[in-house]
Amino acid sequence: DNIVVQGGTFYNNLVLRSFEKLTKKEVIRPSIAGIMGAFGAALISLEKYSDGYKTTLLKQDELSNINLNVEVDRCRGCSNNCLLTINKFSENEIFVSGNRCEKGEMIYNKEKKPANHINLFKYKYNRLFKYKSLSKEKAIMGEIGIPRALNMYEDYPFWHTFFTELGFRVVLSDRSSKNLYQSGITSIASETVCYPAKLVHGHIENLIEKGIKYIFYPCIVNEKKEDIYANNNYNCPVVISYSEVIKNNVDGIRKNNITYINPFLSLNNKEKLKSRLYDELSIYFNISKSNINNAVDKATIEQENFKKDIQTQGEKALEKIKENNLKAIVLCGRPYHLDPEINHGIPELINSLDMEVLTEDSISHLGSVERPLRVVDQWVYHTRLYNAASFIKDQPNLELVQLNSFGCGLDAVTVDQVQEILNQSSKMYTVIKIDEGNNLGAAKIRLRSLKAAILERDTNNKTEIINNEKIEYKKGTLNKNHTILAPQMSPMHFQFFEKTVNLSGFKLKVLDNIKRDIIDTGLRYVNNDACYPAIIVVGQIISALQSGEYDLENTSVVITQTGGGCRATNYIGFLRKAMYDAGFKDIPVVSLSINGIEKNGIMKNVTLQLINRLFMSVIYGDLLMKVLYRVRPYEKVKGSSNALYNKWIKICLDSLDKANI
Structure with a gap:
């Protein structure tokens, strides 16, 4: 109930008052709010001081004799082109700042030797795109272009092998860069879509510039299921459908008479995939069914080899980390976060802090998350994330950092669930949001703070476990003695549904209130990256339960689940967490779905x-x-x-x- 704020931002009375209104608490702002961090640093220094320590700070007379020459330059060590500030001192000493990795410093400081840190992001990227294409002479089927974007960071080994076996010369778009992004910016239909999706436009333009006449960019609905206990194995809806966005918005495809091949496919059924690929490709090329089948078989083997290689590298890295007592960050995210243009050099930044970098798919096979989860585990990349988090929480040398692209609504589901998994141990959960901006100032602070917190925890043996028990959420079935609350999803339809259900002996109440206070309540209890309908749904239910109008011992909540790849299937997860946090954990939440996502006996009432x-x-x-x-x-x-x-x-x-x- 007592909240003290710090930071210079709170000198602004409007910010202070907004914080009070949001928290509905009286807030104390000290007169020294803007310099409390400095006091904190001084207190920590005092606490850690030991007898005999000598400062390395220069004295005043030494400072006056320093000759300093400052230069500014761009690092050319990689595509990030970091802006470097080079400080040259009188005694031939050099200090370089602005670099995200050690390359920038080594260019100017020849005495600096590269550290041999583990970086599985770099290894995986190079392994993913190492494949050699056929020469033009050997490519009897001609050339086919593939964009280096989105799900190709997962499936490229498959598609490269597949088309190479058929006799195509695979032409991959160039590495992502700011110039490549800007080349496709005019055809981006939505500013709110994530940066990885925006980059696709540039990759397609790049293939057009290369003179490619056939571009293959499929809509992959399902990846191969990696965990038999997962609810489903969808791709993100943006990943699934962005090929359609490209087809309808990139005019260069039509102007240059390019054949754009973007079939809807699923990779979880090999025999069906063979049939679909034959149906689609035989329209454009003279290819036999047996050749398609053979190519799919070899491509499947290569895709598995790629995944096993990454897992093997992860296991080797874990051995080295354990033997040498190293600290490592498992940098989690989507496959396309491998792209240096998307991750902005964060893996190298972590290496520069003397920590190793692993990918979540290099160690996820070693973990198995306790089920059932609060959320519906419906996306295959998230399944890896949950299993990786479950493994990391018991490993003393590993910590988890998650990359989250701005505009990624699915991570509104994952971040809370991953935190719940890690809360069962003393692990700290760090999320870093990234977009097209490459200013890593905030990320540097977060990662350095994480390293300091890890050191503090390990030095003092502070292992604070937030919640060692798995939270159980109340489920249930429809009860004719209960008032059943349902959120308003479609006013024209739900007025009829409400009467229909009540004519069958139930007491269904559809909540129609969508006022400002409903939205504020939803924002208070739902991850802010959740979509607007999710915020309203949660806001309606929580506000109704808090209103005092209903007997809470005889009240249930019902919500539909679509079972599709959208977040709507996970509204029930948002709702259960919100009700738990708001103090309504004993009120049952009933899932209503045609395909029976939750077994609750509801069909007995139909x-x-x-x-x-x-x-x-x-x-x-x-x-x-x-x-x-x-x-x-x-x-x-x-x-x-x-x-x-x-x-x-x-x-x-x-x-x-x-x-x-």
Whole structure:
């Protein structure tokens, strides 16, 4: 209840008042808020002081004799082109700042020797794109272009091997860079999409510039399932469908008469994949089914070899870390975070802090997360993340840092779940948000602070475990003695659903309130990267439970689950966490899904009459929505469309009373 704020930002009265309104607490701002960090540093220095220590700070007379020459230059060690500040002192000593890795310093300081740190990000990137393409003479099927983007950071070994076996010369787009990004910026349809997706436009433009006449960029719905206990194995919806965005927005594809091949495929069924690839590619090329089958078989083997190689490298790295008592960061994220243009040199920055860098897929096979999870484990890259976190929490030399691209809504699901896993140990969870901006000042502070906190914890043997027990969330089924609260998802349909369910003997209450306080409540209990509908859904339910209108011992909550790749399937996870945090952990949350994602016996309550009325409700909602939206913009008498709509609502609601099988 007592909150003290620090930092110069809180000298601003508006910031202070906003914080008070957000937390609904009285906040204390000390007069020295802006310099409390300096006092803290001084106190830590005093605490760590030991007799005999001599400072290395120069005295005043020594300072006056220093000759300092400052130069500014760009590092040319890699595509990041870091802006370096080179400080040259009178005694031939050099200090370089602004560099994200040791390359920048070694260019100017020849005496500096490179450290032999483990960097599996670098290894994996080089291993991923090491494949040699056929020469033009040997490529009997011609050339085919593949963009170095999104899911190709996962599946490129498969596709390169596949097309090479068929006799194509695979042409990969160039490495990502700022110039490449800017070359495709005019066709980006949405500013809010993540930076990895924006880069795809540049990679397609790059292939067009190379004169490629066939571009292959498939929509991969499902990856191969890696954990039999995971709920599903979807790709992110952006990864799945971004090929369609490219097809509809990059004019160069049409202007240059390029054949753009982007079939919807799934990699979890090899026989079906063979059939689909034959159906799609035989339209454009004279390829036999047996050749397709052979190419898929060899590509599958190579993809597995690639994954096993990364796992082997992870195991070797763990042995070295253990033998030499090293500290390592498992830098987690999506496969495309391997791209140096996307990760902005963070792996090298970690190496510069004398810590090793591993990827989550290099060690995830060694862990097995305790199930069931609070969330629906429906995305294959996240499955790795959860298993990796489960392994890391028991390893004294490993810590987890997660890269999160701005605009990635799926990480609204993952970050809280990973933190819950790590909270069962003394591990610290660090999330670093990245976008097209390459200023790593904030990331440097976060990583240096993490290193200092690790050192403090290990030195003083402070192993604070936040929550050693797995949180159990209340499930349930529909209870006719309970008031059943449901969020408003579609007003035109849910008014009919509400009556239909209540005619079957239940007490369903659809919550219609969508005022500002509902949104504020949702923001208080949901990860801020969650989509707007998720915030409203959680806000409605929590506000209703806090209102005092309902007997909490006889109240349940029901919410639908689609089972698709969207976050909507995970609204139930958001809701359960929010209810737990708000003090309503004993109220059951009932999942309603056609494909039975949660087994709760709900189908026992379904009768033929209920099914009939539900179909009627869907038809009524669809029809009224269609005609109202079609007519209302053109009405001659203002309000006449709504009046007619309200008339037919009453007629349709009355008809549900009379509905019989």
